[in-house]
Amino acid sequence: MVDIDGEPDRPTPRKRADARRNEATLLAAAASAFVTSGVDVPVRDIATRAGVGVGTIYRHFPTRADLIVAVYRHQVEACAEAGPTLLAESDTPHAALARWINLFVDFLVTKHGLAEALQSDNAAFEALHAYFLDRLLPVCAHLLDAAAAAGEIRPGVTAFELLRGVGNLCIGAGEPRYDARRMVELLVAGLRQHQVTEPR
Amino acid sequence: MVDIDGEPDRPTPRKRADARRNEATLLAAAASAFVTSGVDVPVRDIATRAGVGVGTIYRHFPTRADLIVAVYRHQVEACAEAGPTLLAESDTPHAALARWINLFVDFLVTKHGLAEALQSDNAAFEALHAYFLDRLLPVCAHLLDAAAAAGEIRPGVTAFELLRGVGNLCIGAGEPRYDARRMVELLVAGLRQHQVTEPR
DNA sequence: TAGGCAAGTGGAACCAGGTTCCGCTAACCA
């Protein structure tokens, strides 16, 4: 494996001090802007909040997706890491899957506009989509495989499909008449094999 | 019931001939543009196709939603009218509901970008959302009530929620790895009561 | 400690798409 950026090592720590400071400021500004105005908040607003020019944002985060990923990386990682843990702790793989999906849903519904952005076909969000898939797809696939192996779920549903479906259902959470969690619950229930055909 | 626009009656047919012609041209141009470029196609493109100025579009269809509604009105009406028919023809209310939802899904997945527009929180699509709800919510509610009365589905799911959930799941149909129909199937399956608690 | 220089910055300028506005055109009526 090749290191991407050189670790905190001898040969010059790379970025200038002010640049590092700005990056941190920007992350904080973006995070707070996302909370109040959603992930679609205009770039200029974030720049203003951070007290920098728009050029500075683009230098650090060439696309909006990069900024979103940077802001939410920790939480995505935590979700990814929870997968194996849940599988070990839960009574059945299907239960683990259901609990894991709950984590995912919690994450999405609390980030105003994130679910929308994730499914948007806008090219600006390409990298966001890719990152989520990269990180969460294997986890989801693992849980799904385990449940399938246990004969608990109907076959033929892919991890991609499930993630995407769940993501889709989270769009519009916030609307009072729409309970995204309940819809996801229905989806996960539908995933379950109705009658066990052959315990073998 | 009050007529919306005055039928083809005596007292002045209202609009000028060229205006009526333009409206028809615009509808045709928009329909074809929607097919090739999705419902998000730039207003200017539609105007060019129709050979009119953008002002003319706004005169006839003040918001994009008005245009979309006008283009798809027939199909939405057909879907709405199919509800009662299906209920009468199907073996069980749940079967009718499933078939009706299939119609709805067929409609959405064949209209590139429509599902996205429907769920968008963009104010421009307010009227679109409202129209769909207006027309389809009562139909869905009727089917849902019938299924609930037959004890076939789990209680507590509202028609609004179901419509919205199904609409959401249709976002991104077109993506080869995502089968919206299958996801909706799962959702509808999850809606089904697993074991009938009390036949009563 | 000063000087040089490239990394980094700010924000004006540009682009795209939606929306408004108004002078002109041409249907329709008397």
Add this chain to the structure above:
DNA sequence: TGGTTAGCGGAACCTGGTTCCACTTGCCTA
């Protein structure tokens, strides 16, 4: 046939994303 005015076209404006480059400043070396 001429007057009135609905309706038209499209330039202009607005918002928000993106690029670019002259200027600033941190850092390194002499």
